Amino acid sequence: MIELVSEDRCIKCDVCIRVCPTNVFEHGTDRLPVIKRQADCQTCFMCEAWCPTDALFVSPETGPVAQDSPYRDEAWLIERGLLGSYRRELGWSEQQPLAGARRSTQHLMNREPLPIGGAIMGGPE
Amino acid sequence: MPTQTLGNSRTRPELIHDSEGVSVGTDVLVIGGGPAGCWAAVAAAEAGASVVLADKGYCGTTGATASAGVGVWYVEPEAEARERAIQSREQLSGWLVDRRWMHRVLDKTHERVGQLADWGYPFPTNDDGQQVRKSLDGPEYMRRMRKQVARARVRILDHSPALELLRDGSGAVCGASGIRRQRGDAWTVRAGAVVIATGGCAFQSGGLGCNVLTGDGHLMAAELGAELSGMEFSNAYAISPAFSSVTKTAFYRYATFYTDDGVLEGAGAQRGRSIIARELLSRPVYARLDRAPADIRTDLRSSQPNFFLPFDRARIDPFTEKFAVTMRLEGTVRGTGGLRITSHNCETTVPGLYAAGDAATRELICGGFTGGGSHNAAWAISSGSWAGGGAAEFAKSRRLSEHGPGRREPLQPAGGAGIRACGPIERSLSAEVITRAVQQEVIPCDRNLFRSELGLSESLGRLDDLWRRARSGLQPEHERQPTVATLRARESVAMLTHARWMYAVGRLRTETRGMHKRIDHPELDPAQQHRQLVGGLDRVWTALDPERPHSALELAA
Numbered sequence: 039m040i041e042l043v044s045e046d047r048c049i050k051c052d053v054c055i056r057v058c059p060t061n062v063f064e065h066g067t068d069r070l071p072v073i074k075r076q077a078d079c080q081t082c083f084m085c086e087a088w089c090p091t092d093a094l095f096v097s098p099e100t101g102p103v104a105q106d107s108p109y110r111d112e113a114w115l116i117e118r119g120l121l122g123s124y125r126r127e128l129g130w131s132e133q134q135p136l137a138g139a140r141r142s143t144q145h146l147m148n149r150e151p152l153p154i155g156g157a158i159m160g161g162p163e
Numbered sequence: 164m165p166t167q168t169l170g171n172s173r174t175r176p177e178l179i180h181d182s183e184g185v186s187v188g189t190d191v192l193v194i195g196g197g198p199a200g201c202w203a204a205v206a207a208a209e210a211g212a213s214v215v216l217a218d219k220g221y222c223g224t225t226g227a228t229a230s231a232g233v234g235v236w237y238v239e240p241e242a243e244a245r246e247r248a249i250q251s252r253e254q255l256s257g258w259l260v261d262r263r264w265m266h267r268v269l270d271k272t273h274e275r276v277g278q279l280a281d282w283g284y285p286f287p288t289n290d291d292g293q294q295v296r297k298s299l300d301g302p303e304y305m306r307r308m309r310k311q312v313a314r315a316r317v318r319i320l321d322h323s324p325a326l327e328l329l330r331d332g333s334g335a336v337c338g339a340s341g342i343r344r345q346r347g348d349a350w351t352v353r354a355g356a357v358v359i360a361t362g363g364c365a366f367q368s369g370g371l372g373c374n375v376l377t378g379d380g381h382l383m384a385a386e387l388g389a390e391l392s393g394m395e396f397s398n399a400y401a402i403s404p405a406f407s408s409v410t411k412t413a414f415y416r417y418a419t420f421y422t423d424d425g426v427l428e429g430a431g432a433q434r435g436r437s438i439i440a441r442e443l444l445s446r447p448v449y450a451r452l453d454r455a456p457a458d459i460r461t462d463l464r465s466s467q468p469n470f471f472l473p474f475d476r477a478r479i480d481p482f483t484e485k486f487a488v489t490m491r492l493e494g495t496v497r498g499t500g501g502l503r504i505t506s507h508n509c510e511t512t513v514p515g516l517y518a519a520g521d522a523a524t525r526e527l528i529c530g531g532f533t534g535g536g537s538h539n540a541a542w543a544i545s546s547g548s549w550a551g552g553g554a555a556e557f558a559k560s561r562r563l564s565e566h567g568p569g570r571r572e573p574l575q576p577a578g579g580a581g582i583r584a585c586g587p588i589e590r591s592l593s594a595e596v597i598t599r600a601v602q603q604e605v606i607p608c609d610r611n612l613f614r615s616e617l618g619l620s621e622s623l624g625r626l627d628d629l630w631r632r633a634r635s636g637l638q639p640e641h642e643r644q645p646t647v648a649t650l651r652a653r654e655s656v657a658m659l660t661h662a663r664w665m666y667a668v669g670r671l672r673t674e675t676r677g678m679h680k681r682i683d684h685p686e687l688d689p690a691q692q693h694r695q696l697v698g699g700l701d702r703v704w705t706a707l708d709p710e711r712p713h714s715a716l717e718l719a720a
Contacts, residue, residue: 059220059229059375061322061344080374081408082230083472087302098473100369100408109476120476127468128302137285139300141465162535 039079040086040096041109043071044121047093054085054094076102083124092122092131174460183644184348187318189215190469190558191551192338192354193381194221194325197229198540199520200360201308202275202547203554207358208315208557215352216317217341219324219650220360221377223309223314224302226362227496227521230372231411232467234537236528237276238269245269252538253714256530257676259393261713264527267507271545279304282311299540301469305640320597323350324432324650325503327578328357329385335514335561336387337574342645349644353574355558356515358550359384359502363495363521364661366605369599370401370410370491371469371583378495381664382436382657384502385420387579389511389518390698392503393526394706395672395679397531397665399497399613402432402450405487406544410411414463414481417455420448421485452560492606495661499525499533500676503708505697509546510552515557516616517550518542526694530712531677579661579700580634581652582645589636594651595638600629601658605665615683616673619666626663627703633659634701664697671695671705692716 040062043054054071055063062079066072073079079096085096097109099158108114114122129137180187191207193200196218203218218225238248249265276296284307286294292342312319325341329351338354361380365373381391401410415432420439427448430438442448455463460482464471474481495501502511502518504527509517519542529538579585581594604622605611633656639648672695674688675681694708 055345056321057221057224059225078374080369080372082224082372083469084224084230084372086300088224098476099406120659123475124468124472127472128300130302137300137303138465138468139303140285140287142287142298142300142467143548 039081039099039102040073040074041103041107042095042112042115043073044093044112046112047091048119049091051090053088054088057088058085086124087128087130088147089125090140092125095121116133164600168532173208173211173213173316176215176318178318184343184346184350186351186353187215188353189213189318190355190562190584191358191554192217192352192356192488193551194339194383195226195360195362195522196220196309196312196319196321196362197226197362197520197543198305198308199362199522199543199547200358201210201305202500202544203310203358203360203517203519203551204312205315205550206551207555208317210552211283212555212558214315214317215320215354216312217320217323217325217339217350217352217624219322219379222312222319222320223305225372225375226305227365227370227372228301228540228543229305230469232298232469233301233540234298235272235276235296236269236537236541237272237296240270240273240589250715252466252529253716255532255677256714257532257687258714258716259526259530259677259694260517261527262501262634262715263713267404268528268541268545271548272541275544275548279307286369297537309426318518320350325379325383325716326361326582326645326649326653327576328387329574330387330577331574333514334387336516339383340576341477341649342647344647344650347646356517356552356554358517358519359511359522360519360547360550361494361522363498363501364658365494365496366492366658366662367494368602369408370403370493370496373493373496376496376521377654378657378661380518381502381655382653382660383578384511384513384516384699385519385660385700386579387420387513387516388698389513389516390503390696391500391664392524392694392696393531394495394500394664394697395499395668395695396526396531396677397495397500397661398614398678398680399493400436400490400608400612401493401497401703402436402439402488403491404473405447406477409470409473410491411467411470413506414452414467414718415450417452417463418450419453420450420488422446422448432667436490437612439488440612443490444609447487449667450481450482450488451485453481453483455482490608492611494605497539498532499529500665501525504546506553507549508556510553515554515561517554519547523550526687532677566599578653580630580656581637582649584634584638586635588638591631592637594639594648594655597629597633597655597659601626601655601662605662608614613682614669614680616670617683619670623663623666625668630656630663630701660700663703667703668705669697
């Protein structure tokens with residue numbers, strides 16, 4: 039779930055408010071986006087991917103984390119390189135300008151049959 | 164005479180603002196902004212139609228594709244390769260496919276994916292420098308599709324869930340209305356034709372990007388009398404880490420599964436999924452991707468970064484550490500059932516109403532089973548293209564005969580349950596109560612994955628009772644126009660009726676075929692090699708599709 043909006047990094051561009059498919063954000067004081075409806079967050083990571091300044095952090099947990107969780111600690115997240123890490127993977131960050139799609143090796147997933155289970159992913163039981 | 168001609172004077176439809184919100188007239192209205200909706204909008208615009216696209220969330224991030232990565236059923240147009248691609252799916256499908264449609268989809272997908280390449284989609288290249296066009300990165304794909312939709316001068320309404328369809332006196336669809344949830348007002352679109360591209364229904368079970376997929380379009384279409392097909396194929400479950408939303412079952416082919424007692428024998432992401440499901444009913448199951456050869460782990464990582472995202476953040480190495488798993492219901496998102504289509508251009512049984520993507524039945528190319536996204540992605544691309552083109556043609560012929568959709572008579576709103584109670588309002592009945600009750604009937608594996616006459620009929624009894632109460636007494640309070648509470652009510656009854664259709668045809672199919680598993684009928688029954696239809700709201704009916712499948716088995720007979 040979305041856990042953090044960095045006041046330091048946010049440029050109030052409203053992208054997160056626009057792109058969140060479940061309408062989690064709303065304008066707070068000073069037009070800063072606030073996490074208004076966290077329970078509606080579906081942990082799809084889209085807001086984080088679209089944020090141009092790596093100001094958002096979506097925790098991997100599908101439920102809210104404790105108040106003192108490191109996932110809400112901006113300094114900890116920066117130190118671990120986690121703020122903006124998804125955007126770098128996607129190639130949507132200035133730090134990783136090659137589109138993730140270009141680097142994709144997903145087609146290789148369909149190659150060799152495995153010892154058990156058949157060659158077709160997720161075949162019927 | 165306002166004789167606008169399709170094809171040369173198309174402009175972005177202009178919104179008219181009034182005290183209620185906005186209204187607009189257009190040739191084609193597309194409901195849903197995932198891949199199928201985007202392709203439908205692009206195709207309708209290509210055919211010269213004016214187009215409005217309304218999405219519940221944001222076109223570009225919404226739906227099951229945008230947050231994922233999908234394979235694409237993309238096969239070069241070589242006879243042998245195509246034949247292999249088709250043959251490999253026929254048996255899996257339970258022999259319910261139609262080879263003619265499989266060929267069409269392969270053709271159309273090849274053409275449209277080529278168009279994506281022309282638009283600059285960054286496909287990876289192989290060692291010979293050739294583009295490999297067999298997969299799409301969800302965020303990249305959908306961000307680009309939004310751009311193409313906007314470039315085609317489509318009017319996009321974001322955060323604008325449709326609540327109900329509108330019809331004229333003849334019963335033909337004439338548009339839809341809904342709310343603009345970020346503005347707190349309403350929208351009405353008068354349209355010559357409507358494409359339902361609202362995705363499948365995953366019952367808000369928490370799969371990646373799937374909570375917006377509540378089957379809203381199925382409900383709205385059924386209120387105009389649309390029929391459905393293949394709804395018994397609606398019990399797809401994906402494996403995911405218990406803490407996470409990321410449902411990427413494909414990676415678990417490299418997993419060993421464990422319980423607290425050690426290795427869970429026979430469990431696997433493919434044939435052994437039932438073993439995991441049974442075990443999960445009573446105790447935790449863990450996975451570790453320890454069967455992935457060391458030399459491909461880096462490739463796996465770059466194949467789908469979002470699979471590893473939750474692990475990296477939770478500081479788990481899935482190749483060396485065990486993690487608890489769960490199974491998340493993907494309903495008709497991965498299941499193949501949906502609105503019945505009756506023509507090459509994906510028209511439903513309602514004049515002017517078209518269906519595309521997961522909202523439409525995918526049985527024609529998948530029968531009773533699909534695994535990963537590849538056929539689903541190909542279906543979204545091709546059915547979207549056909550539905551958009553068909554809707555544009557329909558709107559054009561209607562405009563010529565009526566001088567514009569619905570100008571002569573007032574439009575009638577078609578919405579029932581959740582928006583217009585037909586009995587005394589029952590204040591204790593809320594969207595939350597209904598949603599929770601439906602989830603209790605469809606999410607547990609011992610009800611939906613392992614089906615039986617007893618279980619299905621018990622569930623149906625409770626669901627039918629709930630429907631009667633909802634139809635009669637569910638209506639959120641609002642002053643002048645519907646609100647987000649109305650949306651929640653509509654979503655809950657959409658899921659409710661989805662569940663009723665699933666279980667009604669599930670009872671009818673007294674065999675095990677495709678993903679539909681009956682514990683009281685564990686074998687495939689050759690006499691039931693037909694597709695099944697379902698429909699109705701207050702009274703759910705079922706029937707066998709008079710049109711036979713068109714598979715190798717048929718052709719040989």
